[in-house]
Amino acid sequence: MLTSERKALIQQVLRQEGRLVAKDFSQKLGVSEDTIRRDLRELAGEGLLQRVHGGALPASSAVADFASREQVGSSVKAKLGQAAARMIQPGQIVFLDGGTTNVQLARHLPSDLKAVVITHSPSIAVELVRHPHVEVELIGGRLFKHSIVAVGATSAEAISRIRADLFFMGATGVHPETGVTTGDREEAAIKALIARQSAETIVLATEEKLGAASPYQIMPLSDIGTLVTVAGLPEETLRSFRSSGLALVEV
Template sequence: MLTSERKALIRRVLEEEGRLVAKPFSQRLGVSEDTIRRDLRELARDGVLQRVHGGALPASPALADFPTRARAGSAAKRALGRAAARLIKPGQIVFIDGGTTNVQLARHLPRELKARIVTHSPTIAVELAGHSGIEVQLIGGRLFSHSVVAVGAEAAEAISRIRVDSFFLGATGLHVELGVTTGDAEEAAIKRLIARQAAETILLATRDKIGAASPYAILPLGEIATLVTEAGVPDDMLGPFRAAGVTILTS
């Protein structure tokens, strides 16, 4: 079998089964495990998959740039934003993470809502600038352009002085074994810090992020209180998260 044929098969297995284990796959094809691991390394460099111990998982499609992500799956993101907005109650102090789905959350907050929104995303802050009932606290720092959020020591110091009722987290991957992941180490660290400052963490994730993985861990499943995702996601995909104690809210 040619290298291109093996790689095409690897892609198909990941799409159909959601994971690939290198050793049995190499035995199935009659090639060495080293050959398969080399294929996985090359596909990982191309952004096709995420390597994990013993094999690979699908790479999250949410690693594209911000404008591309903003155009993708807009109807689903609007539905998630609308559903998540109902979770914010008057008088609460809430931290809204950056990301294209959380922009929809900001857009769907009721006009009569009176609350304080903390964010390190200029995009979220601008969305809320005209909302008369919401006090916006914008965290500064070095701008991470992929997600359009502030990161770095300045942002971390400001976040460490804040306590919030809820953190609406954005991520690029959600996996039963690996938990919540994203594509940048520094951004992952900032997200972990925000979660530590929150009474609860609520994750917004479109269907394509469920079962996918990115290189950097944010939180284990046990630290997620609620998952807001799309209606129609098969129960066999959501069942393991419910078993881990995560409340599932569909849009």
């Protein structure tokens, strides 16, 4: 194990898990704690992470991320993302929608996965720069700032020329009757278009989105292939979704 490899690994662990315990990590790698502590100190010196007693946390920007994750419970999103990342087969062409849940998905893609990821979200694109084997295809267009995705005719035209195996869609509402919905008309249109160009559409939904509805429908529930959500939801909520013929994955 090369020193720089170890340091890269440390940063990867921090990105994916949000924290690192010096003792545990040294045992996992079979090196002394001193070595890990030294690495942490040096990385902290470069501003690449935040040193804390017992280990390390992600650096500044991600710190807020982690803090808010703890509060808002968006570690749920990390779990959803992790589960979704495992659904991707090597060599597949995957369309990743924008949104924080999909950022988590990107962050948890196995580092040895070879695949093509298409996205109209610059945030996702930046996140995927770190993945050595994932080829990224960026969809251009006018940037819709609220969701940080490209929309408009240019995007639509680029999307219409692409066929993907999977589409991981973000949405603000998933409701048995109104279907999958979002808060912007243009965004809804783009999402619908991407879904049409993809063999399977997968929706990742946290608890508060299930049963919620936003102004603009993207597609009816029946057009979704798989709905990924957290485990432990009331059976009553789930029943109405099950009857729509979609695969329900509980994490």
